[in-house]
Amino acid sequence: MGMAAPVKIIAVGDELLEGRTLDSNSRDIQRALGGHAVQVELVQMVPDRQDAIVQALDRTTEGDLVFMCGGLGSTPDDLTREAVAVWGGVDLPEDERAMEMIRARYRRRGRAMHPVVARQARVPAGLRPVANPVGSAPGLVGRLRGRHLILLPGFPAELNGLLPLMVAELRGSGLLPAEGRVLTYRLAQITELALVDLCRPVMDSHPGLKWSWWVTDWGVDLRVAAPGGCADDAMPQEMADALEAALGHHVFSRRDQDLAAVVQKMMLARAATCGVAESCTGGLIGGALTANPGSSGFFRGGFLVYADDAKSKLLEVGEADLAGHGAVSEPVARAMAAGCRRKLGCDYALAVSGISGPGGGTEGKPVGTTWVAVATPSALFAHCYRFPADRRRNRLLTVAAALDSLRRVLQFGDDADPWSLTAAWDFRA
Amino acid sequence: MGMAAPVKIIAVGDELLEGRTLDSNSRDIQRALGGHAVQVELVQMVPDRQDAIVQALDRTTEGDLVFMCGGLGSTPDDLTREAVAVWGGVDLPEDERAMEMIRARYRRRGRAMHPVVARQARVPAGLRPVANPVGSAPGLVGRLRGRHLILLPGFPAELNGLLPLMVAELRGSGLLPAEGRVLTYRLAQITELALVDLCRPVMDSHPGLKWSWWVTDWGVDLRVAAPGGCADDAMPQEMADALEAALGHHVFSRRDQDLAAVVQKMMLARAATCGVAESCTGGLIGGALTANPGSSGFFRGGFLVYADDAKSKLLEVGEADLAGHGAVSEPVARAMAAGCRRKLGCDYALAVSGISGPGGGTEGKPVGTTWVAVATPSALFAHCYRFPADRRRNRLLTVAAALDSLRRVLQFGDDADPWSLTAAWDFRA
Numbered sequence: 044m045g046m047a048a049p050v051k052i053i054a055v056g057d058e059l060l061e062g063r064t065l066d067s068n069s070r071d072i073q074r075a076l077g078g079h080a081v082q083v084e085l086v087q088m089v090p091d092r093q094d095a096i097v098q099a100l101d102r103t104t105e106g107d108l109v110f111m112c113g114g115l116g117s118t119p120d121d122l123t124r125e126a127v128a129v130w131g132g133v134d135l136p137e138d139e140r141a142m143e144m145i146r147a148r149y150r151r152r153g154r155a156m157h158p159v160v161a162r163q164a165r166v167p168a169g170l171r172p173v174a175n176p177v178g179s180a181p182g183l184v185g186r187l188r189g190r191h192l193i194l195l196p197g198f199p200a201e202l203n204g205l206l207p208l209m210v211a212e213l214r215g216s217g218l219l220p221a222e223g224r225v226l227t228y229r230l231a232q233i234t235e236l237a238l239v240d241l242c243r244p245v246m247d248s249h250p251g252l253k254w255s256w257w258v259t260d261w262g263v264d265l266r267v268a269a270p271g272g273c274a275d276d277a278m279p280q281e282m283a284d285a286l287e288a289a290l291g292h293h294v295f296s297r298r299d300q301d302l303a304a305v306v307q308k309m310m311l312a313r314a315a316t317c318g319v320a321e322s323c324t325g326g327l328i329g330g331a332l333t334a335n336p337g338s339s340g341f342f343r344g345g346f347l348v349y350a351d352d353a354k355s356k357l358l359e360v361g362e363a364d365l366a367g368h369g370a371v372s373e374p375v376a377r378a379m380a381a382g383c384r385r386k387l388g389c390d391y392a393l394a395v396s397g398i399s400g401p402g403g404g405t406e407g408k409p410v411g412t413t414w415v416a417v418a419t420p421s422a423l424f425a426h427c428y429r430f431p432a433d434r435r436r437n438r439l440l441t442v443a444a445a446l447d448s449l450r451r452v453l454q455f456g457d458d459a460d461p462w463s464l465t466a467a468w469d470f471r472a
Numbered sequence: 473m474g475m476a477a478p479v480k481i482i483a484v485g486d487e488l489l490e491g492r493t494l495d496s497n498s499r500d501i502q503r504a505l506g507g508h509a510v511q512v513e514l515v516q517m518v519p520d521r522q523d524a525i526v527q528a529l530d531r532t533t534e535g536d537l538v539f540m541c542g543g544l545g546s547t548p549d550d551l552t553r554e555a556v557a558v559w560g561g562v563d564l565p566e567d568e569r570a571m572e573m574i575r576a577r578y579r580r581r582g583r584a585m586h587p588v589v590a591r592q593a594r595v596p597a598g599l600r601p602v603a604n605p606v607g608s609a610p611g612l613v614g615r616l617r618g619r620h621l622i623l624l625p626g627f628p629a630e631l632n633g634l635l636p637l638m639v640a641e642l643r644g645s646g647l648l649p650a651e652g653r654v655l656t657y658r659l660a661q662i663t664e665l666a667l668v669d670l671c672r673p674v675m676d677s678h679p680g681l682k683w684s685w686w687v688t689d690w691g692v693d694l695r696v697a698a699p700g701g702c703a704d705d706a707m708p709q710e711m712a713d714a715l716e717a718a719l720g721h722h723v724f725s726r727r728d729q730d731l732a733a734v735v736q737k738m739m740l741a742r743a744a745t746c747g748v749a750e751s752c753t754g755g756l757i758g759g760a761l762t763a764n765p766g767s768s769g770f771f772r773g774g775f776l777v778y779a780d781d782a783k784s785k786l787l788e789v790g791e792a793d794l795a796g797h798g799a800v801s802e803p804v805a806r807a808m809a810a811g812c813r814r815k816l817g818c819d820y821a822l823a824v825s826g827i828s829g830p831g832g833g834t835e836g837k838p839v840g841t842t843w844v845a846v847a848t849p850s851a852l853f854a855h856c857y858r859f860p861a862d863r864r865r866n867r868l869l870t871v872a873a874a875l876d877s878l879r880r881v882l883q884f885g886d887d888a889d890p891w892s893l894t895a896a897w898d899f900r901a
Contacts, residue, residue, distance in 0.1 A: 056686075057511065057684050058684070058686050059515065060502060060511050060512040060513070060514075060515065061502055061511055061512070061684075062499050062500070062501075062502030062503035062505075063686065063693075064499075064686070065494045065495070065496060065499055066494070066495060067494060069517070070491050070492075070493075070494055071491075072491075073489060073490055073491030074491035076491075082486065082489050082490055082519060083489040083490070084489070084518075084519070084524070085516060085517070085518060085524075085528075086488065086489065086515075086516070086517035087514060087515070087516055088498070088514070088515035089513075089514060090511055090512075090513070091684075095513070095514075099514075102531060116664075117665065118664060118665065118668055118685070119668070120683075120684060152838075152840075152860055153838070154860065157665050159665065160665075177861075177862055198687065200861070200862060200864065200865055204862075255490065255492055257487075257492045257493070318776075319755070319776065321755065321758075323762075324759065324762075325755070325758040325759050325761065325762030325763075325767070325771070326748070326750065326754070326755025326756060326757065326758030326759040326762070326774070326776065327755060327756075327759040328755065329750075329754040329755030329776045329778075330753065330754050330755040330756040330759050330867075332754065333752075333753075333754030333755070333778060334754075334863075334864070334867075336829075336830055336831060336863060337831075338754070338778075339778060339779065342754070342778050342779075343778060343779045343781075343782050344775070344776040344777045344778045344779055344782035344786065345755070345775075345776035346773070346774075346775065346776070346786075347747075347748065347755065347758045347773040347774035347775070347776065348773045349758070349762060349767075349768060349771050349772060349773045350768065350771075350772045350773055352772075353772050353773035353816060356815070356816070356817075357773065357775075357815070357816075386785070386786070387782060387785070387786075388785075400765075401765055402765060402766075434763075434765060435763070438759075438763075
């Protein structure tokens with residue numbers, strides 16, 4: 044494979060230097076580049092000042108592939124276009140193609156264009172605009188002073204809308220290395236350490252590969268890469284098979300799909316419907332199940348039964364169970380799931396009731412204690428987790444556990460207890 | 473007060489350049505410095521390579537205050553100590569004070585010290601160790617080649633354990649400025665451009681202040697800072713008053729509170745309860761209202777009525793309204809809010825029904841068309857928005873619009889139409 048260009052990232056924005064925002068953009072750029080196959084050499088974060096942006100560009104060298112994000116908007120503190128023009132010693136004319144992209148976007152939305160937005164149509168001579176499928180500011184690409192520049196908006200949604208287009212173009216033009224073979228797995232109901240233990244035997248028997256894992260909202264992602272350009276036999280099929288066997292039912296996706304999208308695909312495939320009954324998550328499970336287009340094809344709705352009286356009022360959970368076992372208990376979780384399925388007339392129902400913290404924990408039911416129940420057309424299963432984190436994270440872990448338990452039932456059968464499978468997750472009560 | 477030293481941060485670690493980890497350390501350092509009073513000039517992220525760390529140090533200049541985080545552990549890829557010694561042209565002897573700090577920590581925990589940990593006791597000549605209250609690796613501080621260096625471990629918990637000690641010492645030695653006056657406002661139902669327009673007159677009449685605004689999930693945040701160290705009369709009270717008047721009812725917080733926390737505070741203050749009826753948001757509003765500890769004091773629960781038959785089944789929304797006006801209509805939104813309040817027996821109810829996209833739009837009801845209704849103990853209000861973004865963002869904008877409309881009712885009275893106030897937001901149908 045040909046020598047790949049060194050990649051440098053410049054993230055522009057006062058908010059990145061004043062403790063206001065975490066820089067997720069350079070992370071997203073790194074992932075779009077194939078993460079571990081291409082290690083970025085340098086990330087610079089600089090404030091919304093023309094001189095600071097120019098200095099950052101001066102720290103790049105000829106032949107670099109330079110991603111810049113931020114400062115392409117229409118407010119006075121958006122200075123990336125101007126700084127690039129000054130650094131490159133080129134003009135900053137209004138570009139008719141860019142102006143048309145912006146006009147087209149406003150036309151599609153039947154809205155009037157605020158005059159200052161015209162600033163977004165100015166393009167440093169030598170660069171060209173790329174239509175932004177999400178926001179109004181076009182991306183800008185081209186060569187200047189021996190660097191290949193890619194200018195992206197700082198708003199994450201807009202950046203991620205443009206990234207795939209940009210990266211595909213770079214690969215096409217050979218500026219990015221052909222990726223060696225890469226295996227990607229997304230796993231749920233497993234901890235990072237437990238995953239590493241599962242991988243260990245395969246790691247030891249197949250040296251020379253690059254392994255990385257990182258915690259996500261759904262669980263843990265695993266990536267195994269053959270060093271860029273090295274022959275595929277660095278990663279023989281039997282190695283992939285051994286890894287698959289080790290990871291087993293924890294894998295919910297071998298691509299970039301999130302857990303809600305996987306559940307949706309399975310639901311639509313069997314024309315099934317589902318609903319939710321949420322206590323501690325307050326709606327986050329329904330929110331996740333409706334995040335992807337097409338969710339109306341399977342998601343009917345649900346019940347937020349945060350207060351105890353709501354549990355009995357809306358889902359006819361027995362007062363006796365609530366009084367005798369408490370809201371966070373197996374009988375209540377089961378009654379919630381059954382009641383949700385009955386009242387909505389859906390095929391599957393998820394129910395969760397837990398103590399997210401920081402308050403509400405007791406000796407017998409510490410913070411993190413969470414019951415999850417799944418009602419299928421032919422069975423009703425429940426399981427108790429004990430999540431180890433803070434309120435925010437415990438709620439996310441509950442969403443992931445509920446969705447993945449539904450995924451397991453859809454994958455292994457309506458009568459298969461999703462928790463009878465060996466689980467490497469150690470968040471068990 | 474004397475001129476403050478420019479601050480630069482160097483974050484070391486492969487995981488920061490391969491899409492694995494978000495760099496929270498430089499954010500934490502920035503916050504510890506007083507965020508907005510001290511704007512960091514440059515953040516560099518470099519991989520675990522000695523040459524890369526040396527190059528990052530070469531990009532600093534004499535007089536800089538340089539924070540470095542990461543690479544102080546005991547594994548072979550921890551190279552910050554070595555790189556600093558090489559860059560500074562100094563030795564890297566084992567430091568008896570550092571060794572004693574490490575031994576003391578192991579003694580306290582009654583554990584034997586693994587031999588490799590001794591690496592953590594090596595200190596570049598000219599720097600001195602600072603005991604780490606959290607981890608074993610001491611922090612290192614001192615002057616080298618005209619820079620004031622502060623070396624911190626990369627584990628966030630250890631870094632945050634050492635930071636306060638370091639910053640206190642820096643303030644004591646006058647290396648950090650006294651904080652200038654800062655005004656902070658969090659606004660909802662306004663766009664960034666509209667906010668800038670509101671600010672313009674005050675900006676023009678009070679030059680020399682630092683203005684910044686950034687989009688959040690709730691709306692837009694605004695910060696106005698008197699340059700660090702300049703006299704407070706750079707920001708006279710009449711200026712603050714004029715700004716307050718211009719921003720008006722869009723302001724939901726003058727501190728760091730999020731919109732859900734503000735609503736919760738108001739709800740608890742009047743011992744009121746609320747519920748939600750969500751269609752397009754699928755539970756995100758309930759999820760937001762239960763994000764903060766203590767939400768059980770006011771949030772009762774709600775209804776996820778994603779499918780039309782769920783709207784009629786759970787909330788008795790009239791079939792005639794659904795058929796005649798469609799699910800995304802004023803009568804349906806009103807019926808949802810009224811039904812939610814009635815069935816839950818709560819004081820206030822929020823209802824939303826919209827077309828988040830990408831599909832489902834029509835000529836008369838394009839993607840983004842969203843009805844929000846608020847039921848109060850004495851009135852029922854509804855309003856139609858037309859949000860301009862993609863599915864994900866349209867849903868977040870809906871959550872913010874709903875919560876802020878409830879906030880307005882709580883702030884201005886149960887009979888005050890939250891949408892009768894002049895609104896600079898241009899997401900109106």
